[in-house]
Amino acid sequence: MSRADAPRNTLASATSPYLRQHADNPVHWQQWTPDALALAAARDVPILLSIGYAACHWCHVMAHESFEDADVAAAMNADFVCIKVDREERPDLDAVYMNATVALTGQGGWPMTCFLTPDGRPFFCGTYYPKPSFLELLAAVSETWRTRRGEVEEASDHISDELRTMASGLPGGGPAVAPGVCDDAVAAVLNDEDVVNGGFANAPGGAPKFPPSALLEALLRNHERTGADAPLATVARTGQAMARGGLYDQLAGGFARYSVDAFWVVPHFEKMLYDNAQLLRVYAHWARRTRNQLAHRIADGTARFMLDELRRDGMFVSSLDADAAGEEGLTYVWTPGQLREVLGESDGRWAAELFSVSRDGTFEGGASVLQLRGDPDDTARFERVRTALLAARSLRPQPARDDKVVTAWNGLAVTALAEAGIGLGRGEYVDAALLCARRILDLHLVSGRLRRSSLGGVVGDSVAILEDHAALATGLLTLHQATGERSWLDNATGLLDLALDHFADPDHEGRWYDVADDAEQLLLRPADPIDGATPAGASLVAEALQLAAHLVPADRAQRYAAAAEATLAGATVLLARSPRAGGHWLAVAEAAVRGPIQIAVACDPAASELLDAARRLAPGGAVVVGGAVDSSELLIDRPRVDGADAAYVCRGRTCDLPVTTVADLAAALERPV
Numbered sequence: 249m250s251r252a253d254a255p256r257n258t259l260a261s262a263t264s265p266y267l268r269q270h271a272d273n274p275v276h277w278q279q280w281t282p283d284a285l286a287l288a289a290a291r292d293v294p295i296l297l298s299i300g301y302a303a304c305h306w307c308h309v310m311a312h313e314s315f316e317d318a319d320v321a322a323a324m325n326a327d328f329v330c331i332k333v334d335r336e337e338r339p340d341l342d343a344v345y346m347n348a349t350v351a352l353t354g355q356g357g358w359p360m361t362c363f364l365t366p367d368g369r370p371f372f373c374g375t376y377y378p379k380p381s382f383l384e385l386l387a388a389v390s391e392t393w394r395t396r397r398g399e400v401e402e403a404s405d406h407i408s409d410e411l412r413t414m415a416s417g418l419p420g421g422g423p424a425v426a427p428g429v430c431d432d433a434v435a436a437v438l439n440d441e442d443v444v445n446g447g448f449a450n451a452p453g454g455a456p457k458f459p460p461s462a463l464l465e466a467l468l469r470n471h472e473r474t475g476a477d478a479p480l481a482t483v484a485r486t487g488q489a490m491a492r493g494g495l496y497d498q499l500a501g502g503f504a505r506y507s508v509d510a511f512w513v514v515p516h517f518e519k520m521l522y523d524n525a526q527l528l529r530v531y532a533h534w535a536r537r538t539r540n541q542l543a544h545r546i547a548d549g550t551a552r553f554m555l556d557e558l559r560r561d562g563m564f565v566s567s568l569d570a571d572a573a574g575e576e577g578l579t580y581v582w583t584p585g586q587l588r589e590v591l592g593e594s595d596g597r598w599a600a601e602l603f604s605v606s607r608d609g610t611f612e613g614g615a616s617v618l619q620l621r622g623d624p625d626d627t628a629r630f631e632r633v634r635t636a637l638l639a640a641r642s643l644r645p646q647p648a649r650d651d652k653v654v655t656a657w658n659g660l661a662v663t664a665l666a667e668a669g670i671g672l673g674r675g676e677y678v679d680a681a682l683l684c685a686r687r688i689l690d691l692h693l694v695s696g697r698l699r700r701s702s703l704g705g706v707v708g709d710s711v712a713i714l715e716d717h718a719a720l721a722t723g724l725l726t727l728h729q730a731t732g733e734r735s736w737l738d739n740a741t742g743l744l745d746l747a748l749d750h751f752a753d754p755d756h757e758g759r760w761y762d763v764a765d766d767a768e769q770l771l772l773r774p775a776d777p778i779d780g781a782t783p784a785g786a787s788l789v790a791e792a793l794q795l796a797a798h799l800v801p802a803d804r805a806q807r808y809a810a811a812a813e814a815t816l817a818g819a820t821v822l823l824a825r826s827p828r829a830g831g832h833w834l835a836v837a838e839a840a841v842r843g844p845i846q847i848a849v850a851c852d853p854a855a856s857e858l859l860d861a862a863r864r865l866a867p868g869g870a871v872v873v874g875g876a877v878d879s880s881e882l883l884i885d886r887p888r889v890d891g892a893d894a895a896y897v898c899r900g901r902t903c904d905l906p907v908t909t910v911a912d913l914a915a916a917l918e919r920p921v
Contacts, residue, residue: 446489839869
């Protein structure tokens with residue numbers, strides 16, 4: 249095939265907004281398809297694989313510098329088949345080639361730039377390259393491919409063999425998780441805390457800092473189990489620091505991706521659904537546990553941000569960009585003069601002091617990111633100022649939105665909204681979770697199998713991975729507990745059965761692959777057990793299996809319980825060696841060592857003070873159901889007592905005597921383990 253025969257840019261038909269952002273590039277971008285790989289083989293040229301995502305600032309920079317440049321595009325088109333991948337749509341490809349990038353360079357990130365043989369073996373990888381360096385790299389790789397082909401083939405074989413050796417997942421077959429494992433992991437986590445600024449350092453100098461959502465949930469559960477003060481104090485320090493700094497949008501709610509400094513002042517401005525869903529769960533749990541007013545306010549603000557800015561057709565889209573009009577943070581930062589221009593002299597000076605906006609600024613060009621280090625002394629004035637600033641901000645250039653709907657992240661949102669709505673008495677949040685779950689099932693479940701994502705009501709071709717099945721299943725199980733509707737339980741167990749049939753390692757009990765056994769065969773089959781920005785698929789499925797085991801009939805419960813126990817047992821080595829890399833594992837383990845706790849309330853679920861209290865008082869990871877006797881597996885042979893609503897508290901297979909008052913229920917749940 250001649251170069252003239254090569255297809256031109258084909259990204260306009262993609263179901264990924266990130267790919268569509270590159271549809272007008274002069275680069276002849278292809279999507280990852282068998283035809284694209286065959287084209288590279290037919291032309292006998294390497295594949296240039298570029299992986300990124302829509303909210304990625306440096307992805308935009310490289311696009312403007314290189315992919316929109318005619319000279320760079322000419323070099324790319326002449327000597328390579330160029331393939332563009334959205335990491336959020338194809339996390340399997342991202343996992344394979346990120347492992348290669350880290351192995352070859354010692355670090356990873358996006359945009360990811362990899363050079364592959366036509367059959368997908370990597371031989372050179374990197375991340376962002378400025379235009380001059382990128383042109384030099386293109387020329388060098390092309391020359392090496394033409395003149396030293398044998399060395400390229402040998403290197404790609406060696407790299408591929410090493411990657412397959414590394415892709416082992418957790419060992420499996422470990423001892424059952426026990427309280428001591430959790431306590432030791434929590435002690436190690438607390439030892440890493442930045443007690444001055446909150447959070448946990450990720451690099452020398454303490455920055456950048458990412459929101460440790462899963463770890464905070466685990467610490468709350470540890471406090472609930474043990475009664476220890478230290479885990480709750482860490483949650484409070486970190487929760488306050490994130491909420492009062494620039495990471496949280498003080499005008500519209502919602503959290504940015506991470507802080508570029510150690511003090512939570514300046515964020516990297518993109519806002520991701522998965523961060524906000526996980527943080528909503530944490531702040532709602534913290535508020536429910538302690539009645540902390542800041543936690544309650546931030547939970548409400550985060551939920552409102554999700555509903556107002558990320559909801560489309562009942563489902564939740566992926567992210568808001570870091571940039572607006574090509575400038576990072578343009579929408580969000582303020583100078584003292586801009587505050588006075590909008591608010592007038594008096595309110596402008598008051599707002600500058602309240603939001604820590606100074607003449608020197610905390611961001612570029614003397615501008616500041618809004619912080620709220622103390623509560624305003626005049627709440628009515630604060631609300632007037634906030635509303636005026638938000639209205640003025642809406643007239644500025646706005647960040648682009650990635651309207652792609654990802655199954656797993658919507659599952660996280662369903663769980664968080666349902667828990668927040670039930671625990672904080674916000675029925676509209678539960679309603680939003682119910683609608684989202686219905687829409688996802690209607691659109692993303694195709695011929696009995698789950699898809700990864702959709703755009704504008706059109707489902708994509710990418711098949712769902714383990715995290716999609718597990719996160720959605722947990723959300724559906726949460727809705728089943730909230731509503732008592734059997735359909736949510738049936739749909740959840742259907743997803744878990746698919747996961748057990750297609751993602752579980754048949755040779756090692758408790759180990760999981762991230763991609764199905766009948767999905768596209770890549771260079772290797774990813775099986776990453778590490779909790780990152782989102783929980784690992786394996787830790788998510790452990791949570792879902794653990795919940796389901798106590799909600800289904802006994803003849804099915806054993807399969808789920810055994811799989812959950814084996815999965816958690818495999819994670820004990822991770823919790824012992826690197827607990828900060830296993831935040832969600834630790835949260836699930838904390839629930840497991842308590843039984844998990846099950847609370848069954850025999851009552852009229854529409855009007856039961858005892859059921860409301862059970863939902864408010866239940867520790868994280870507990871199972872709570874309410875209704876008439878026999879309406880749930882947990883309510884079989886558990887009636888009201890002398891005509892009064894009765895709560896039955898069980899830990900594993902051991903149950904207390906029923907209680908009929910909120911005070912007695914609270915006392916039963918406070919017993920430490």
